[in-house]
Amino acid sequence: MKKIILTLCMLPLLIWIQGCSPATYEIEGYTASSMNPDIPVPTNAKLIENITYSDDPxxxxxxxxxxxxxxxxxxxYPPMDYFQKLADTGWVELEEKRLGHVHFLKKDNTVIAIEIREDSFQITEMMEDAAF
Known part of the structure; x- marks a missing residue:
């Protein structure tokens, strides 16, 4: 009888603990970004918008x-497996330039900024002579 009562008392606790555990993302593979084919993005990431910057040099x-x-x-928390994939494809993070959620990466003469948010990320290509 004590085991049944103990089990019934523990069940709500276990359900509550499971509900409070952090949700995780899952990357199902990689594809080329619509902006630049050299930048891999998770295949299950949904394109929200293309952005043009006519007012920022x-x-x-x-x-x-x-x-x-x-x-x-x-x-x-940045997605380390995604940043590892970027490194594997030749992108080098400019760690001294990092600004909070914004990570700067360079490959050849191209510099990109990746801004990581909770449920989204934005990739921005910088001008060649950009001051950042």
């Missing part, structure tokens, strides 16, 4: 993607 073009929980809660 440092920014060339950008794209915004939605991928649930990519930046963890409040976008505080």
């Amino acid at each position: 440092n920014l060339k073009k950008g794209v915004k993607y939605e991928l649930k929980h990519i930046g963890s809660e409040q976008g505080l």
